[in-house]
Amino acid sequence: MARRLLSALVTVVLALILADIAWHFFSWAVLHAIWHLPENAAHAPDTDLCRAAIGHGACWAVIREKFRFILFGFYPYDAQWRPALAVLCFVALFALSLAPKFWRPSLILLWIVILAVVGVLMWGGVFGLAFVAADQWGGLPITLILATFGLAAAFPLAILVALARHAEGLPVIRMLAIAYVELIRGVPLISLLFMSSVMLPLFLPTGWDIDKLLRAQLAFVLFAGAYLAEVVRAGLGALPRGQYEAAAALGLSYWQKTRLIVLPQALRHVIPMLVNTFIGFFKDTSLVLIIGIFDLMTTGRTATLEPAWQGFGNEVYLLLAAIYFAFCFIMARISRTLERRLAAPHQDIEEPA
Amino acid sequence: MSTPSTSSPPTPAIVLDDVHKWYGRVHVLRGVSLAVAAGERIVICGPSGSGKSTIIRCINRLERHEQGRILVEGTEISDEPRTLAAIRREVGMVFQSFNLFPHLSVLDNCTLAPIRVRGLGRADAEARAMEYLKRVRIPEQAHKYPPQLSGGQQQRVAIARALCMQPKIMLFDEPTSALDPEMVREVLDVMIELAESGMTMLCVTHEMGFARRVADRILFMDRGEIVESGPPETIFDHPRSERLRGFLNQILHQT
Ligand SMILES: Nc1ncnc2c1ncn2[C@@H]1O[C@H](COP(=O)(O)OP(=O)(O)OP(=O)(O)O)[C@@H](O)[C@H]1O
Ligand SMILES: [Mg+2]
Numbered sequence: 069m070a071r072r073l074l075s076a077l078v079t080v081v082l083a084l085i086l087a088d089i090a091w092h093f094f095s096w097a098v099l100h101a102i103w104h105l106p107e108n109a110a111h112a113p114d115t116d117l118c119r120a121a122i123g124h125g126a127c128w129a130v131i132r133e134k135f136r137f138i139l140f141g142f143y144p145y146d147a148q149w150r151p152a153l154a155v156l157c158f159v160a161l162f163a164l165s166l167a168p169k170f171w172r173p174s175l176i177l178l179w180i181v182i183l184a185v186v187g188v189l190m191w192g193g194v195f196g197l198a199f200v201a202a203d204q205w206g207g208l209p210i211t212l213i214l215a216t217f218g219l220a221a222a223f224p225l226a227i228l229v230a231l232a233r234h235a236e237g238l239p240v241i242r243m244l245a246i247a248y249v250e251l252i253r254g255v256p257l258i259s260l261l262f263m264s265s266v267m268l269p270l271f272l273p274t275g276w277d278i279d280k281l282l283r284a285q286l287a288f289v290l291f292a293g294a295y296l297a298e299v300v301r302a303g304l305g306a307l308p309r310g311q312y313e314a315a316a317a318l319g320l321s322y323w324q325k326t327r328l329i330v331l332p333q334a335l336r337h338v339i340p341m342l343v344n345t346f347i348g349f350f351k352d353t354s355l356v357l358i359i360g361i362f363d364l365m366t367t368g369r370t371a372t373l374e375p376a377w378q379g380f381g382n383e384v385y386l387l388l389a390a391i392y393f394a395f396c397f398i399m400a401r402i403s404r405t406l407e408r409r410l411a412a413p414h415q416d417i418e419e420p421a
Numbered sequence: 422m423s424t425p426s427t428s429s430p431p432t433p434a435i436v437l438d439d440v441h442k443w444y445g446r447v448h449v450l451r452g453v454s455l456a457v458a459a460g461e462r463i464v465i466c467g468p469s470g471s472g473k474s475t476i477i478r479c480i481n482r483l484e485r486h487e488q489g490r491i492l493v494e495g496t497e498i499s500d501e502p503r504t505l506a507a508i509r510r511e512v513g514m515v516f517q518s519f520n521l522f523p524h525l526s527v528l529d530n531c532t533l534a535p536i537r538v539r540g541l542g543r544a545d546a547e548a549r550a551m552e553y554l555k556r557v558r559i560p561e562q563a564h565k566y567p568p569q570l571s572g573g574q575q576q577r578v579a580i581a582r583a584l585c586m587q588p589k590i591m592l593f594d595e596p597t598s599a600l601d602p603e604m605v606r607e608v609l610d611v612m613i614e615l616a617e618s619g620m621t622m623l624c625v626t627h628e629m630g631f632a633r634r635v636a637d638r639i640l641f642m643d644r645g646e647i648v649e650s651g652p653p654e655t656i657f658d659h660p661r662s663e664r665l666r667g668f669l670n671q672i673l674h675q676t
Contacts, residue, residue: 314520319509
């Protein structure tokens with residue numbers, strides 16, 4: 069009885085605390101918020117009103133004023149429908165990948181096509197679209213490109229590396245794979261990004277100039293590849309030896325065995341860990357801020373550097389958080405669907421003693 | 422029943438010629454020589470660790486022997502991919518722990534290798550799979566997944582899966598020792614039927630009733646050697662070596 073009473077009391081107190089926090093937030097974000105600002109003499113929004121409200125009311129006007137810059141950075145203003153469409157392409161791609169009824173080999177083809185369309189939209193230079201160099205890109209498309217291309221390239225790389233680490237008959241390849249994983253894992257992503265942006269050009273023959281974004285992308289692929297390889301390796305290790313032997317005894321070749329027996333089971337074991345790593349890297353793309361690439365995080369920060377808008381970081385960072393959350397949430401959902409789908413027809417796999 | 426078919430030029434199904442194998446410094450096969458005629462049924466028995474599994478696994482190259490020669494259907498085993506593939510096509514194997522593919526349905530377990538390795542069309546492969554699933558008496562389980570089946574059912578699927586490749590030789594490594602006693606019978610029945618159909622079989626098993634009924638020859642192994650071999654009556658009723666007598670005493674008192 070006393071326990072029930074205590075737990076009821078704790079519940080009530082917690083509820084009150086939460087309600088108070090929610091009320092304060094509501095009051096700041098809605099009741100006292102400023103959505104729209106009058107223009108001053110210079111035809112710019114007069115931010116004094118917002119400044120007066122700092123502390124008790126949100127200034128959503130900053131979002132209204134800056135959202136195009138936050139989303140698309142320095143991409144030519146009139147052509148910003150192109151990155152907008154590219155973002156929609158990504159969203160459509162993720163949404164389709166979420167629906168089990170689209171899980172066929174042709175989905176991979178769709179990925180390739182859509183990623184190509186994104187490239188055309190962003191660069192232009194064909195179909196009458198003006199060319200836009202990559203150093204003018206910015207905001208959300210950069211984040212999505214880094215994450216999507218990065219993981220799309222890192223995942224196959226990770227599988228190859230994990231397989232190489234398992235290749236008992238090929239000591240040299242095995243050593244290379246181990247060296248790669250250990251080297252990359254032992255170095256912070258930030259220093260990899262610095263190396264790719266500063267040191268890589270020094271090693272390249274003169275006249276060669278790889279785009280900064282591409283270099284960051286490369287660093288990102290290498291980094292994600294090493295971590296994902298370890299996850300995949302855990303999956304490979306969890307597979308009972310008998311599975312390899314049965315496949316070999318039936319006469320399947322190495323690649324048939326790998327593709328049809330080993331990987332489907334090994335990857336299924338590690339879906340939650342894989343997606344966890346994916347989500348981590350999606351957020352890690354924000355580190356390109358330090359080498360001056362205008363991803364979503366950088367444009368958001370830059371938007372509040374302008375003197376008139378200084379002091380309204382909270383509002384902007386809330387928006388950024390919401391965007392990051394939305395994409396991470398999609399990934400988490402894909403993971404859950406995958407787990408459920410792939411686990412459905414089976415009971416737990418048990419090995420007879 | 423016990424005379425192997427001795428038609429025209431008798432190429433033995435399997436020949437082992439002074440085969441040696443080491444695990445590190447442990448000498449686990451010490452000069453094993455053996456010829457198995459087509460259609461012959463052989464049971465291998467012996468104490469734990471005597472090298473029974475190792476012999477079986479050398480025949481389809483799941484293990485590599487270090488010395489001597491192994492010929493399957495007249496072809497010497499090597500690591501050369503085409504030879505290896507050819508030999509594994511002709512040699513089916515059933516494991517103690519079934520080793521079905523848990524992510525594939527029973528039917529897909531049975532059609533995978535015929536389609537991928539033999540190049541059969543899906544419809545043909547499925548028809549063939551159903552035929553063999555009927556022979557092992559579980560056609561109604563074709564669309565279930567292995568973890569949903571009992572041990573005895575899984576082992577019968579494993580036999581059907583191997584047979585779907587239409588191998589000339591079948592290897593069994595203690596196919597009933599992971600099973601509950603009440604399921605041993607159903608698997609042995611399938612194996613007896615297979616033996617009576619004329620399949621060349623090498624079985625590692627301690628099921629002496631089965632051995633007496635189907636074996637043309639019994640090999641008794643101990644410490645990496647074939648100590649005695651002969652028809653069941655000779656081996657069971659007139660053991661010559663002390664080692665075999667000791668072994669028989671042991672298993673007769675167990676069961
Ligand atoms: N992978 C391995 N590494 C090292 N030693 C091994 C390995 N596999 C088997 N051995 C050893 O080789 C010897 C023969 O093993 P094998 O599995 O062929 O015996 P077995 O007759 O099948 O025994 P059991 O009845 O227990 O299955 C044993 O001494 C065993 O310890
Ligand atoms: Mg054994």
